[in-house]
Amino acid sequence: MKRYAWLGLVGGLMACGGSDDKPEPCPGTEAMSLPPMSSSAAYSSAALPAEDGAQDVIISFRQRVFATAQANTDAFADEVTRAGGVVRRRIPSLNMLSARLSPEAREALARNPDVVSVSPNRKVHALGLSRPPLPAQALLGAEPRPAPNTVGSVGEYTEGLKMVQANQVWDANNDGVLDEGRPSGTGIKVCVIDSGWDNRHPELQAAFIGGKDFISGSANALALDAQVDVAGNVLLWGGGHGTHTAATIAAQLGAGGRVRLGDDPNGTVGVAPTTSLLIARVLNERGSGNTDDVIAALEWCQQQGANIVSLSLGASSENTAEKEAFDLARANGVLAIAATGNSGANKVAYPARYDSVVGVGAVTFAGEWASFSQYGEGTNLVGPGVGVLSATILGGAPYGEVAASGQQFASNPLEYSAVGAYSGRMVDCGLGGSISDCGEAATCDGFVAYVDRGGGILFEEKVRNAIQAGAKAVIIGNHTAEEGAGNFTLNGPSSRWVPTVSVSLESANILRGMVGQEVSLDVNGLDYTLQTGTSMATPHVTGVAALVWSLNPEQLDAEMVRSALLETARDLGPTGWDPNYGEGLVQAAEAVEYAEGLLTPPAP
CATH class of the missing domain: 3.30.70.80 (Peptidase S8 propeptide/proteinase inhibitor I9)
Incomplete structure (x- = not known):
């Protein structure tokens, strides 16, 4: 069904005149508006007064x-x-x-x-450079807490895990089974002060022993956008930052969520897979929180008997009350570990900068300093923080599939894309600058729109125009070979969006030759995702600390564990401490061996 608005004839029929036609939006899309421009939260050094001075x-x-x-x-x-x-x-x-x-x-x-x-x-912010997860929802509740698994597969061993030598500690023969009697985190409580967790995720249910939400005041610490929907029985899940960091520490062997085709079906395993997790939620779905919530969470963690506190968050300025809280935590025998920040500046964020806290910067898997990682005084160690694979909100990791003429094309869903599948005839919508760019081949019965990147037109404008022309799915063709499929955004959520992906320049050149053919597009969500930031480096160090401490929870203490990490780190920069790498890359096997030398020999 084609739709046109006849503009009528001016002054009757004209000898050399005809009529102009202008396509109108398909029914139901007329009032579709663009989402507001999003902005990344900047660090706030203070709580600014309101207009009344409060x-x-x-x-x-x-x-x-x-x-x-x-x-x-x-x-x-x-x-x-x-x-x-x-x-x-x-x-x-x-x-x-x-x-x-x-x-x-x-x-x-x-x-x-x-x-x-x-x-x-002042405000504090998550220190990950991730995209928000896809919209996902599920009924309230989780399965009863299972016993930790001890058997899995070596395919669960991520690059980050191997880089910090965790598997060498608890799986020396590399058979995917925890070695009996070796430290793997048992007996140690790690408190993750972050954005909460997804209690449905199979990787974390065995590790979780308690939580508290310092934003809503509830006792579950779930990462939620809203408590319930209009029916009163559905939870809408928020960002996956806290789930990702928690799983880097304590995801268990053989748990297995939904993975990308070709990845190990068991998912991933954490650095210290038998550690117990306490979850304190202080960051909202936008990754922002308040200093007093962090301080209150730190108090709660200690009340729950936490040995280690992990904070993948920070602020740009020192805070007297916060410093006092972390100083006291150290005096009370708690090991606090925090991210240095992601601005790339020669200034470490707080609380990582405090002497009472172990500050963690990020490196690539090649051991090179990550250019975003803040550095300087307060950088004690580094960990893998670029493209780190870990768990996220169930169904929250975007994954796209495009198929045409028997070929599969790699693609990336645009941020805020709708989830779903659609098959239809592909129509060339050019640069997508207007509804008419899709031409007469577009109908309100539905089609797959192919749209080229460029022209100074925002992606959300391109997609909106294609939808108003009748598109039920959209493919964006990248124009830069170096970026591959690219990582693009629709700039905000909308119930009107359709499944939308981007493809590489190479794939775009092939797809243009398939205009008019049947194309299938599917955007769905996985349970694991790659994220980047000092947020991701921090839980690697936290997990190693838990491994070391679990060697002998009775004899070892926070200061001994801290020394073991610092003294055995692999030097990556200039000899000794340096501002980019601190003491170097945390190494689990060497740290455990060092800690063994600190233990009191058993009596003869």
Whole structure:
């Protein structure tokens, strides 16, 4: 069915005149609008005051004469309230609370002799350079926690895992089975302070022992965009950052989610696959959170008995309250490990920069410093952080398939593409600058649109025009050979998007010759994805720390484990410590051997 709007004849029939026709959008697509332009969250060094001057802060105060820390905190919270502040969170063990203060309240508290410091409740951000997962949803709940697997396959051993020697520690004969009696993380609790987790993922269910959501206040730490849908029974899952980092640490052997064709069906295995995981959610689906949530999560991790805390997040500025919290955690015997940041600047992000925290930068699988990895004072170690394969939200990893005339073409779904499959006749829509670019071959009955990249036209405009012309699926042909299929975006979610992929210049040249033929396009979601950032390097170091500590949880402590990591790292830069690599690449086998030398020999 073709659609045209006749513009009518001006002044009746004209001897040399005819009529112009202009294609109209297909029914149901007329009001389709573009999503708003997205922007990446920049680091915020402070919590900026509102127009009325009110500001979110963290207040540290002196211990009073009250019997308990909670009573002490409650008493001070009352004073903040009387001064005109609105208390947001209490952190009793640290004599801290966060509040929103007017300028007058800040002045009143500045005169209070019991106030030690007032710090901005600044934003913190995830330090991964990943794309958001595809939209995915599932019913609430997960299977009962299974026992950890000890048998899998060597195909689960990722490049990052092998680079840090983890499998050499617990699978010396390389048969895909955990070696009995060798350290693999058992007896160690790692607390992952991040964006939560997907409790449905088979890689993590055996490791999880407890969680808390510091954004919503719930006790499940699930990575959710929203709690329920309109029916009240479906959860909408958010970003996979926390799932990815947690699985890098503790994904188990033989668990197996949905993998890309040709990959090992067992999925991946973590650096310390029998470690116990505590999950603290402080980052929302956009990868942003608040400093007081991080501090409160750190307090909770210690209350749960965590040995190690892993933080793939940071901010650009130091924070007095945060520093105090991490200093105290170290004094309490907790090993904190954090990412240095992704701006490539000669300045390490916080909390990684604090002396009480092990700061982790990123390298490629070739052992070369990753250009995005922040460096300088505070860089202690590096780990693999480029193209790291790990678990993500179930069905959240984009995967596209294009088939025509018996040929398969590699493709990448555009960010925010719809999920689904469609087969139809392929129509050339040129640069996709308007509905009419698809020509008379386009019908509202549906077709596969082929659109060339370029022309100064945004991808979302190209795809919108193709959809309004009747396309039920869209293929974007790249015009640059060096980029392969490319990694492009539709710039925001929309219920109107259709399955949309990009193909390489080579594939585009072939597909143009198939215009008019039947083409199949399928965009679906996998359970594993590649991500890049110091966020990905950090859990590798965390996992190695868990391995080392599990050698003897009773005799070893945080300082001994820290020394084992630093003293045995493989030097990658100039001899000794340097700002890009710190002490070097963490090495599990050498660190475990070093730790064995620290143990007290058994009595004869």
